[in-house]
Amino acid sequence: MAVLGALSMTLEVPDVETGVKFYTDAGLLAAIEGDVARLRCEGQDRDSIVLLGGRAKKRLHHISLRADDLDGIAAGVAGHGGRVVAAPDAFEDNGLWIEDPHGMLIHLSERVADPELAEAPAYEINAPGRLIRTRRSAMLPGASYAPARPLRLGHILVFSPDVLASVKFVTEALGMGLADRAQDIIAFCCARKDSDHHVVAFAKSPGVGFHHASFQLADPDAVGRGGRALHAKAGKGDWGFGRHTIGSNFFHYIQDPWGSWFEYYSDMDHIDDYSLWTPTNYEMSDSLANWGPEVPHDFVHNYEVDPVREDA
Numbered sequence: 631m632a633v634l635g636a637l638s639m640t641l642e643v644p645d646v647e648t649g650v651k652f653y654t655d656a657g658l659l660a661a662i663e664g665d666v667a668r669l670r671c672e673g674q675d676r677d678s679i680v681l682l683g684g685r686a687k688k689r690l691h692h693i694s695l696r697a698d699d700l701d702g703i704a705a706g707v708a709g710h711g712g713r714v715v716a717a718p719d720a721f722e723d724n725g726l727w728i729e730d731p732h733g734m735l736i737h738l739s740e741r742v743a744d745p746e747l748a749e750a751p752a753y754e755i756n757a758p759g760r761l762i763r764t765r766r767s768a769m770l771p772g773a774s775y776a777p778a779r780p781l782r783l784g785h786i787l788v789f790s791p792d793v794l795a796s797v798k799f800v801t802e803a804l805g806m807g808l809a810d811r812a813q814d815i816i817a818f819c820c821a822r823k824d825s826d827h828h829v830v831a832f833a834k835s836p837g838v839g840f841h842h843a844s845f846q847l848a849d850p851d852a853v854g855r856g857g858r859a860l861h862a863k864a865g866k867g868d869w870g871f872g873r874h875t876i877g878s879n880f881f882h883y884i885q886d887p888w889g890s891w892f893e894y895y896s897d898m899d900h901i902d903d904y905s906l907w908t909p910t911n912y913e914m915s916d917s918l919a920n921w922g923p924e925v926p927h928d929f930v931h932n933y934e935v936d937p938v939r940e941d942a
């Protein structure tokens with residue numbers, strides 16, 4: 631019984647048009663049906679983000695994860711402080727719907743794995759004693775590059791009122807692994823086989839909520855270019871270009887229309903076999919980034935709990 635990867639996240643939002651504009655500017659493809667918008671990565675046949683419009687404010691509805699042995703998970707959920715629930719109204723009664731100990735709704739399904747991504751061109755860096763690129767430029771003029779197209783949803787970070795309790799639930803009830811954490815403030819969990827460093831992560835907050843969804847791009851240049859372009863279109867905050875200590879990924883975060891975040895990433899640590907991985911408990915100084923610009927004042931603010939705060 632185990633979670634195998636991230637599938638999607640579903641948000642309640644005031645209007646889907648605002649969200650569709652933001653996520654299509656980010657490079658996702660949209661399908662709108664009434665008050666529901668579905669966004670997916672080019673080349674994939676499934677949704678990565680679902681927006682439920684006409685709601686009072688942005689709020690995390692649920693996250694959706696790929697898993698196996700749903701019967702085994704269902705049998706153990708209550709013993710770990712969660713509960714099996716009915717499918718919400720207007721959602722298919724397939725897979726397994728559960729609430730974690732903090733009431734966060736999680737949908738688990740036995741969907742088949744996405745096809746392998748095509749191999750990206752080698753990312754070549756000249757370095758002392760290692761000249762691997764000669765007689766040609768690494769970079770083309772900026773206008774030569776196509777807009778960023780996310781390859782896949784890599785991970786979802788949610789708020790939790792008790793990060794270590796959330797980790798205990800997903801590791802013991804859902805068969806995930808704790809990859810790394812920084813004290814009891816932020817923690818990163820992976821699947822136990824062939825996983826990105828993190829698939830679901832938790833950041834401490836007075837209540838549950840959605841913090842960010844992260845989409846993979848081919849290389850650090852694509853992250854930098856894509857982040858700048860989306861920031862210019864979105865017109866709100868950003869954080870990046872930078873590199874995380876925990877997970878090692880290059881990142882650029884762009885603030886979405888509701889104060890939460892969208893991340894482009896590349897080059898994340900990969901855990902092929904969790905039994906051979908040793909989690910580290912990092913100091914808070916490494917909790918957010920190894921290097922990068924100053925962190926925005928509201929980067930870890932949960933607007934779903936405290937919607938009026940605009941300035942720290």
Ligand SMILES: [Fe+2]
Nearest residue numbers: 787842844893
């Ligand atoms: Fe992230």
